[in-house]
Amino acid sequence: MAREVQFARSTFNRGARRARPLPQYTRGPEPVERHPHEDRPLKLASRMDRIGTETAFEAAARARALESTGRDVIHLEIGEPDFDTPRHVSEAAARALLDDAATHYTAATGIQPLREAIVADVKRWKGIDTTPEQVVVTPGAKPIMFYAMLALVDDGDEVIYPNPGFPIYESMARYVGGTPVAALLREANDFRIDLDELTGLVTDRTKLLVINTPHNPTGSILTVEDIRHLAELAVERDLVVLADEIYGRLQYEGEPLSIATLPGMAERTITLDGFSKTFAMTGWRLGYGVLPEWLVPAFSRLVINSVSCTNAFAQAGAMEALTGSQDEADAYRAEFIARRTLMIDGLNAIPGVTCRMPHGAFYAFPNVTSFGRSSAEIADHLLYDAGVCGLAGTAFGAHGEGYLRFSYANSRENLALALERIGDSLASLERTGTLVEAHS
Ligand code: PLP
Numbered sequence: 001m002a003r004e005v006q007f008a009r010s011t012f013n014r015g016a017r018r019a020r021p022l023p024q025y026t027r028g029p030e031p032v033e034r035h036p037h038e039d040r041p042l043k044l045a046s047r048m049d050r051i052g053t054e055t056a057f058e059a060a061a062r063a064r065a066l067e068s069t070g071r072d073v074i075h076l077e078i079g080e081p082d083f084d085t086p087r088h089v090s091e092a093a094a095r096a097l098l099d100d101a102a103t104h105y106t107a108a109t110g111i112q113p114l115r116e117a118i119v120a121d122v123k124r125w126k127g128i129d130t131t132p133e134q135v136v137v138t139p140g141a142k143p144i145m146f147y148a149m150l151a152l153v154d155d156g157d158e159v160i161y162p163n164p165g166f167p168i169y170e171s172m173a174r175y176v177g178g179t180p181v182a183a184l185l186r187e188a189n190d191f192r193i194d195l196d197e198l199t200g201l202v203t204d205r206t207k208l209l210v211i212n213t214p215h216n217p218t219g220s221i222l223t224v225e226d227i228r229h230l231a232e233l234a235v236e237r238d239l240v241v242l243a244d245e246i247y248g249r250l251q252y253e254g255e256p257l258s259i260a261t262l263p264g265m266a267e268r269t270i271t272l273d274g275f276s277k278t279f280a281m282t283g284w285r286l287g288y289g290v291l292p293e294w295l296v297p298a299f300s301r302l303v304i305n306s307v308s309c310t311n312a313f314a315q316a317g318a319m320e321a322l323t324g325s326q327d328e329a330d331a332y333r334a335e336f337i338a339r340r341t342l343m344i345d346g347l348n349a350i351p352g353v354t355c356r357m358p359h360g361a362f363y364a365f366p367n368v369t370s371f372g373r374s375s376a377e378i379a380d381h382l383l384y385d386a387g388v389c390g391l392a393g394t395a396f397g398a399h400g401e402g403y404l405r406f407s408y409a410n411s412r413e414n415l416a417l418a419l420e421r422i423g424d425s426l427a428s429l430e431r432t433g434t435l436v437e438a439h440s
Contacts, residue, residue: 110137141287219358
């Protein structure tokens with residue numbers, strides 16, 4: 001029988017006094033009343049012309065459409081571990097859901113014990129000293145990018161971002177009215193930011209510098225010297241840095257360094273990380289930002305305006321992921337290292353393909369310029385001819401032309417089969433003879 005639900009008087013306080021304007025923010029124009037008969041063409045806001053996308057989701061949909069016709073497709077397009085979330089993590093979330101009634105809204109910026117666990121975790125892995133009050137938990141790490149742009153970038157402000165790079169940086173910068181400025185990552189420079197060139201890109205309008213190490217899609221890493229140089233530049237030119245460290249625990253060589261730990265950087269760095277990649281938790285939607293204090297109220301309001309808070313029982317799982325056994329996370333990492341060798345060696349054995357050894361994350365970014373075709377054409381060919389779904393390098397910005405991205409977050413067996421199919425299929429691909437320019 002349906003239970004009568006009693007709402008607190010304050011739940012629907014329709015007759016309440018009109019709220020006073022929020023003191024610290026200026027109000028925009030008052031809402032306008034319109035009448036239904038008024039003529040109004042239905043159309044999207046013009047800002048929608050400026051939003052991009054993440055092609056991986058579209059490629060996956062095309063691959064699934066192909067599969068529905070009976071074709072076998074090996075999925076190397078989406079950047080997500082193929083492993084299951086560690087069982088103890090899922091159990092903790094299930095317990096929270098079933099036994100602890102974790103079914104209500106939480107604090108907008110996340111439950112306190114999780115924020116404390118994140119503080120301990122970033123100290124352990126990144127050497128960052130912070131407080132729970134500076135941690136904002138979000139549904140996935142992606143919102144941290146969006147909130148950073150919304151909170152910081154005014155019309156015409158410039159955002160420097162890596163290209164090729166995660167497509168959402170450019171998309172969001174443009175969407176909020178900013179001007180994205182590409183810092184090119186070249187193969188000849190092992191896909192690291194060219195520091196001299198970067199210095200020349202900074203202007204008086206530069207507000208935000210986005211860095212990502214280990215890097216999607218190239219697997220490159222920034223060296224300790226690079227990061228020191230970037231920090232000096234940020235302090236000198238008064239930039240905020242969005243440090244995307246989502247692949248931080250998947251760095252296989254070199255010494256990891258979080259830019260937030262360098263002098264003058266704590267007050268100007270947003271460190272982005274999350275649970276998707278390290279703990280195979282993409283579908284949980286769990287991420288976080290470690291922020292300077294002055295940015296927390298803005299992020300908190302953006303959370304309240306957009307999602308209210310992050311899923312309550314997922315946060316219980318997140319706590320277990322950080323504080324429980326790390327055996328699975330370590331095993332995933334070891335497996336990625338083994339697959340990396342298999343994948344890169346296999347690609348380099350294919351005539352016409354060359355691939356640098358990535359130093360982190362789980363992507364191969366082979367150079368396919370010798371085929372004289374665009375990356376998109378080759379990616380399409382491989383999907384329909386070989387049943388291997390990868391992505392064109394241009395899914396990561398114009399400067400990804402000449403490359404493909406394959407995620408090696410798939411079983412060794414599937415990777416070996418994919419390599420065989422790619423080799424056979426490229427051998428039958430007619431070369432056009434025109435060289436496609438790679439930005440190297
Ligand atoms: N940053 C980079 C570089 C990524 O590749 C991804 C996901 O692919 C994210 C952030 C977002 O991760 P999440 O799934 O936690 O939103």
